Amino acid sequence: MTSTGDSAAGRDQAADAHPPSSLRQLLAASVGNAAEWYDWYAYSFLAVYFADRVFPKGTDNSLVPLLSTFAVFAVGFFMRPIGGLLMGAVADRRGRRAALTATILLMGGGSLLVALTPTYASAGILAPIVLVVARLVQGLSVGGEFAASTTFLVESAGPGRRGLFSSFQYVSTTVGQLIASGVSALLAHQLTEDAMSDWGWRVPFLLGAVISLVGFWIRRGAHETRSAERLAADTRPGLFEALRRHPRESLLIAGITTGATIAYYTWTTYLPTYAIVNAGLDKGDALMAGTISLAFFALLQPLGGLLSDRIGRKPLLITFAFGFAVLAVPLLHLVSDSLWSLLLVQCAGMVLLTGYTSIAAAVNAEVFPARVRAAGIGFPYSLTVALFGGTAPYVGTWFKQAGHADWFPWYVALLCLVSLCVYVTLPETAHKPLDR
Template identity: 85%
Template sequence: MTSTGHATPGREAPAEGRPRSALRQLAAASVGNAAEWYDWYAYSFLAVYFADRIFPTGSGNSLVPLLSTFAVFAVGFFMRPVGGLLMGAVADRHGRRTALTVTILLMGGGSLLVALTPTYASAGLLAPILLVLARLVQGLSVGGEFAASTTFLVESAGPGRRGLFSSFQYVSTTVGQLIASGVAALLAHLLTDAQMSDWGWRVPFALGAVISLVGFWIRQGAHETRSAEQRAAARPGLFEALRRHPRESLLICGITTGGTIAYYTWTTYLPTYATVNAGFDQGDALVVGTVSLAFFALLQPVAGALSDRIGRKPLLIGFSLGFAVLAVPLLRLVTDAFVSLLLVQGAGMVLLTGYTAVAAAVNAEVFPARVRAAGIGFPYSLTVALFGGTAPYVGTWFTQAGHPDWFPWYVALLCLVSFCVYLVLPETSRRPLDT
């Protein structure tokens, strides 16, 4: 990692215009990020309700609509690398705040389109086409969101606080997911299954469009974190980060592989996994998910602050080794009992925090400021698309193929890959951040 001469060991030079109040920067990033991820996660929580409304059942197999809906979930993820590259370039060229305002408007528009998507019975092929279009827009948005907000948060942090600040990436992500899960659980208990499948699933998406507008308004008060030198310098090329920093790009992929499969399995797919494989009640699964997410959000700042004291590597190694060893026995413990799912999800959240609390800091510390957003955005989003976005589909496909026990081994293997990367990863917590 290079230094520009404006930062000395133990201190980072503040970007011009950085506000004195760190809370203001945290609020601007976190509230908007929560709105973004509420819209994104509402889809996965409600998929079981609208799957057969958008996709027809095929060959007498009741899992076909659910598989099709999760395939669209994965398609949205494959727009994330494009979003990470394009919105990351916007952040590096025109500022972090500009990129953040664009991403949240895209997400709100995609959410509104999902809410208005007609059923297959009324519109035929137009229904799945519109749903795919909406997820492509949202994938573009969320891919750029992580790159811009990660960079914004870490650059807003003072000396010795990058881990703490970076933890709010997943605090706000989890809050958005928590709201989505809570809204879905509330509707599931207030409405009948027929009402949820008929019209209830549309309500959270319409609400998401409104929340995105609130996030957009809040982000207008954020202060740009790019330094005066960055703004005066020539704009970086679209592929400059990949061309000049191939090792760092590959490192981001290795850091992310185990984290993303574990994250999307435990925070997104687990309720559906319990429903499909253990006959768990759909409404109760959403309640367990909501409780677990609240617990998860509380853990993030504690672990983030701890990483500023002891380093990033101990937490990353603990996370990856824990999942490599425990993913299989934990998922095998899932039954139709409420307590079993709660304990399994809670235990996974503790392990997962070792990755989520420090991921933003580690990623930002790998790249120089000039190409930081785009450098993070593309390899991170590509890895998430390959292994995170496909997790629900792969898990459901294993079940349909008659091998539900294969999925836990798949999760463990990918976490083992990241464990090997973490062993050789340099410790970056005490290095000055390039500005």
Template identity: 80%
Template sequence: MTDRTSPSPSAPSGPPDPPEPVAGALTTAPPRRPLRQLLAASVGNAVEWYDWYAYTFLATYIAGQVFPKSSGNSLVPLLSTFAVFAVGFFMRPVGGLLMGAVADRHGRRAALTVTILLMGGSSLLVGLTPTYAAVGVLAPVVLVLARLLQGLSVGGEFAASTTFLVESAGPGRRGLFSSFQYVSTSAGQLAASGVAAALVSTLGDGQMDGWGWRVPFVLGALLSLVGFWIRRGAYETRSAEQRAAERPGLFDALRHHPRESLLICGITAGGTLAYYTWTSYLPTYAELNAGIDKADALVAGTIALAFFALLQPVGGMLSDRFGRKPLLLFFGLGFALLSVPLLRSLGSSFASLLLVQCAGMVLLTGFTSISAAVNAEVFPARVRAAGIGFPYSLTVAVFGGTAPYVGTLFKETGHAGLFPWYVAVLCLVSSVVYLRLPESAHKELDR
């Protein structure tokens, strides 16, 4: 084996990009410059989720300009429903598969640069979407296209950044690096909320309806260029041997690793439902079922989300020391036992909602802080990104993306009390999967 510090004189030089390893160097070691690696993944991921959530926070203003209530065209309300509720989540599994394949065939860094440029372009497209008054039905068509591209990008981002983060970690630090997946996701969500709130409080309704709602999306496009620049200087984590090997086909992960693909679904199902319930739907659930004031619900949600982001590295470090299974079971069994009493204890006060939301965030950290590491440790390096991307994004679309609608449906049919049981049962199912998982925290990662 060639000494790392004294490579063979006959070894051919690598590409001109300095981070690329030279032939003959050890390729099983984690990449250099770990802080740069974390920054490349985290900043890009935060920008991705800023763009994604900005649409959610400003959907009311967008609808007023692009989907008028009285248009005389039956296509408009149909396209409105499709764009707002379905397109983004529908495209995430496709993005996970396609961008995961790019990451496996051409490298993680290549996929990361593609996803952030795709998100920047789609964000700019949202910001420049013409009004219905100006171009008619073309306006919602443009917005639907933008959401298609955003969903494709977000699905691909998880596949690429998950593998990139975990493969960038040094020995005994995969859990810690994994935790920054949700640190950056929460940062993007908080930034989108803050920018939207600042604009709404500064501009009048006329200005927000006219041009103010476009500002966050143009800003998101500019931030994407910053993320692109940072990612271009990151170290490629896919080893020289993997890059030289035969490139995997689009469906190789599903065809050759069906058990692992189903395992990703089982690992993710309870976690994604609990995540979207506690981070996105809980304020609305409290308004509908406990009568809490809307403003109080939004403030409590913001505080809880910041608290959640701070918890993630703690969970990652605990998993590196004590293993993945204890944290996963802490999450799964905790939600299975406490979802119903927590949601039933919601009162109409701010303190009640904040306490319930923060309690859930503590439990949720057992899943979110290490999900990237757990998923990456399931698949071999050759098909890791696509192997994670498709089943994970599909499960999120089926269980996570539908959480608000299932909860609202239970309420409308007079069975609001069933929703907490739905969360509890699905988390119990995932707990069974966690019990059967082999402990992988202290095993060497296939590179």
């Protein structure tokens, strides 16, 4: 009878003889991740078009439908911790690839449901209920996606390349967001305002369902990571093992993420709406500025990853957090009704933001041991994103409604200051071996 140790050794020898292609591993993670985030972000870009179709207007306030739509955006985020925990556990127990294929199917199904959401005029209260269910499914998917793809990417990296591989987490995220923004901007410029509100907003979500199927097919052909193959021979971890045995590391993930998530969702997702609501910028111009700045952002990510492999993670993290703590307020005050002002502010913020996004996967993966890495990252990361990232559009719009629009930039700066304090105390992990 062959022992478990002999089987594991055989797998290791086979993997050494036929190592998976780095390009293929990157493609499997990146294409699927782009499809996931395309579906997720299309909602934010198109909210201004379908808000008053799904939610009834308040008698005295035209911002009520938009507030309701962003509240549902936030509700989707609060499913992310559950997705991070459940799909992270799947990744730790069944393998990273199994979790990645499950998450992309969930996202495609949620996108299709958004596309088929009826209007309030035709279905009454059923319309917002369908939208909420769709966002809950997508939130479950996205929470699991980050946990699984983070571990998959970093564990697939060769020596001295974890930062570079890590950067593709946000390269693919940004590509998905860029496609969502580009499709939305194209439709906004080609269709009339009425056509966009009537049916045009549904087209990107239908496209997202198709893209998810393509991503699923590509991920099916990916190779499992060596770490996951070794773990398959061990006793499988319990659902809450990471939280129970590694409470300090869980809190560390939350501290690392707090400022980064508010800055990220403000600059990459909410800023076009912020410019529309607070500065009166044309909707089409806002989407166009967002699309151009996202392309610039995607190009920066590998440069940040490579730099971190040379000089370490801490210098980039500290530069990001200090920059936003000092500059978030003046940058957001520069937003006007000009496309160029929004583009300048977005690009400036994205240079700073790269200090975190390009290495987020590596920084998080280097905190936990391989046995509980996916679930250990997934739950605290997704919970923090839900609390501070998912609520960013709602908080910003609420400040505007309350007559305190100037408070939102200070809110962003304060949370970045909190993360700065965490970054200063972090140990440098760039040149240490990854626990496998």
